[in-house]
Amino acid sequence: MAIFLNKTLPDLSKLEPLDGNNFKHWSQKLLFEKLLVDVPNTPTDVSDDAATIVSDDASKKRFEMDNKTVKGHLLNHMTNPLFDLFVTNKSAKEIWDSLEKKYGVDDAGKKKYVVGQWIKFQMVDNKPIMEQVHEYDNLTVVVLTVGMKMCEILQDNVLLEKFPLSWSDYRNQLKHKKKNL
Structure with missing residues (x-):
């Protein structure tokens, strides 16, 4: 057969x-x-x-x-x-x-790749900010689904660092707040 x-x-x-x-x-x-x-x-x-x-x-x-x-x-x-x-x-x-x-077979290679994509991500001024935040969220979900672990505080603070240069005043204001994001 x-x-x-x-x-x-x-x-x-x-x-x-x-x-x-x-x-x-x-x-x-x-x-x-x-x-x-x-x-x-x-x-x-x-x-x-x-x-x-x-x-x-x-x-x-x-x-x-x-x-x-x-x-x-x-x-x-x-x-x-x-x-x-x-x-x-x-x-x-x-x-x-x-x-x-x-x-x-290479899950370690996959992890390195998705973490690299997450780290390289940078927001720009010429795209809507919420679209870019969603893109960052999607990259974060991919990193988490391949088995990497990170706390929400790290995720939030890295997101702040991804803001475009024109948002530096707002980023600094958020960084100096007493409450968690």
């Missing part, structure tokens, strides 16, 4: 493209959406030798078609730099194994 992709493919249009930083989330969504079914060997009324050959040819064609479909889905849901990196792989399994090896 072989496993083949079902002819009815899920709608993956809402799947965010893999950029190398979201592999865990991306791969879980992709695996959740896949539709695999067990397909028995092709029944035939000819002798065993001929049946084996016909079955092998049919299985090989079906595998090639499914491999092309899955490879296409994987590549179409990657950012351009990752697409360029993996487009030369021959099979979907090679691509999947390479992605898991590169992005699936």
